[in-house]
Amino acid sequence: MCASHVIIGDGIAGSSAAETIREADPDADVTVITEEGEALYNRILIKEFAKGKLPEAPVSIHDPDWYEDRDIDLQMNTVVTEVDTDAHEVHTHAGDVYEYDKLLVATGGTPTQLPVDGSDAEGIHHFWTFEDARAIKQSAEEADSGVVVGAGLLGIDLAAICGAQDVEAHYLMRGNAWWRYALSEDGAEIIHDALREKNVTPVFDSGVDHFEPDDDGHVTAAIDPNGERFEADFAGVAIGLDFNTEFLRGSGLEMDNGIVVNEHMQTNVEDVYAAGDITQFHDVILGERAQNGAWGSAKEQGSIAGSNMVADEPAETFEWVSSYSITHFDFPFLSFGHPTLGDKTVEKKYDEGTWRRVAIKDGRVIGGVLIGDLAPQSGLKQLARRQVDVSGKEELLLAESIDVDAFEEAAAAE
Ligand SMILES: Cc1cc2nc3c(=O)[nH]c(=O)nc-3n(C[C@H](O)[C@H](O)[C@H](O)COP(=O)(O)OP(=O)(O)OC[C@H]3O[C@@H](n4cnc5c(N)ncnc54)[C@H](O)[C@@H]3O)c2cc1C
Known part of the structure; x- marks a missing residue:
């Protein structure tokens, strides 16, 4: 019998999970349910549309044919109102019931x-x-x-x-x-x-x-x-997001301002996964529970969840340093990782338009913000990903360029 996968949410997390599942299992039943009246579009680009800088077409990512071509059942304008995790059922506002073997919740948030x-x-x-x-x-x-x-x-x-x-x-x-x-x-x-x-x-x-x-x-x-x-x-x-979890009341899923998942995107309830903005995930780099609100991170989480939903045992781990850029000005801006967390920061203003801050936790880089010069981002993100001990050398994080090997060699010599 072929497995039945139900995905709630057709944002980038839900959609990339559907794509991953289809690629891994050509025979599975895959259903994507979304409250919205249009298929996946690029949420990052809607601001450019609202500025009047971009027409509608390039914002769209998938049209309904994309799902049809892959034999993915897309249900638009459909609100999930309840999940019965004992019966493995998803209920919608129209009274429809979808049975699942594996369920992914990728419902993101709604502005507060x-x-x-x-x-x-x-x-x-x-x-x-x-x-x-x-x-x-x-x-x-x-x-x-x-x-x-x-x-x-x-x-x-x-x-x-x-x-x-x-x-x-x-x-x-x-x-x-x-x-x-x-x-x-x-x-x-x-x-x-x-x-x-x-x-x-x-x-x-x-x-x-x-x-x-x-x-x-x-x-x-x-x-x-x-x-x-x-x-x-x-x-x-724009004062924050309320995470879309109301329909999960009584489902037994652990919540903590979002849905709690491990590094494999698994919730505490069997056969239920979550991905994207809605997750409070175990961040293996940070070593604690964290939440990301970024496109790339949601896409990767969706893909990891999809792989693990298809596998016999979850094998894929979410290990990711997220980034978020702002492109409104004539200088670049990038934040990466978790710039608001940690126990220490180092920062420097280089000139009127160039500034950098790096956040550190237990001697490891965990995030930062770069304005004006993004060249150091690759090195800083590598230091974060590899969890290199930068204790005592924090000032070097503000050097013009980041020599990752030098940090690693110094850490190994100690
Ligand atoms: C204006 C704007 C600009 C952004 N700019 C950037 C940027 O520059 N860089 C960056 O990295 N990130 C950016 N982001 C954030 C990024 O878009 C999000 O992190 C990402 O889209 C989250 O994807 P997701 O799939 O987790 O959730 P979402 O994209 O929120 O998708 C969740 C989907 O689930 C649906 N849903 C919710 N509840 C139900 C229900 N009960 N039944 C059925 N469907 C339901 C929702 O309608 C929605 O379609 C921006 C976001 C916005 C809004």
Whole structure:
């Protein structure tokens, strides 16, 4: 009898699992269920679409034929409402039931709503799907003024969309710097200046107390906790993700702000795997539980999960240093690994547009942020992947180029 694999979610994690399963087992039944009304597209590129820099077509990755050609059953516009792990069944909003031998949950997250008055006004946007991007593009094209909330990697996309769409915007941040958990003021200042050049003004120690809608229910302004009023007929909110696990209530799966999996993407429940943003995985490099929110990492996790779902015994291990780049400015920006974790950081500002920070845990590189010069990324990521002991030589992590062999030889000589 052929095995039946059900995958919930057709993001990059779910889709790459489906592809891997099909390649490994030509006879398996493979079903992919997605709440969205379109097949896999490139979530990374939807910001470029919303900026008005890219038409729709290149954003799409798979059309429904891609699934048909591979005999993968794609169920779109279908919400999974329950998983019965005892009966090995997946239930949908339409009352359909899918039986599985192996199940993959790759449902990612949904943007957290800002819990303030007026946040349901028209013109206020959260950003995750292609549908969101279409609405953001239209709204930004019509807007003159905007506010953006959320000083992280998604918030800066919304700020860049304002810049590209000629929306004069204020970027309201809680602390004194953009992404202050990963950047010092020195590093963040490079980003602040670049935002100002795009007519996006960073406002520090701020946020949103409430939004003011007009009589038609359209946003007109954001009032910050200091009582300052910022005119806005467009608002973008990116304050985090709520992981899509509601339908797993009663399933017995271990949760911890996401689904807990081991390094093979296995959950604590037999025959159930998880991959992508939704996982709290055992990071073998970091030596502790971690979560990634990056395309490459989700793709690799999906592929590892798919291999292990097909195998008799899980053999593939997720061992990965993730990276995330920002391409909105005329200088490059890259964060890798876990730049906000660890017990120590070293950093240096080289000139007005070049800055580096490396995060270290127990003498090992675990992540970092590079602005302006990305050449050291390969060496730094190798040091992280190989878990080379850099104790006592941390300053060399700030050298112009990274000599991985020298670090390794020095560590071996000790
Ligand atoms: C605007 C934007 C820009 C980004 N830029 C970058 C970048 O530059 N670099 C980078 O590395 N990463 C970037 N990311 C993050 C990256 O896109 C994600 O890490 C990645 O897409 C996660 O993939 P995933 O498959 O785990 O989850 P998702 O892509 O979120 O897919 C999950 C899917 O599951 C579906 N689903 C959820 N619940 C159910 C249910 N109950 N029933 C059926 N279906 C369900 C959802 O509708 C969704 O289609 C960006 C993200 C966004 C939104």
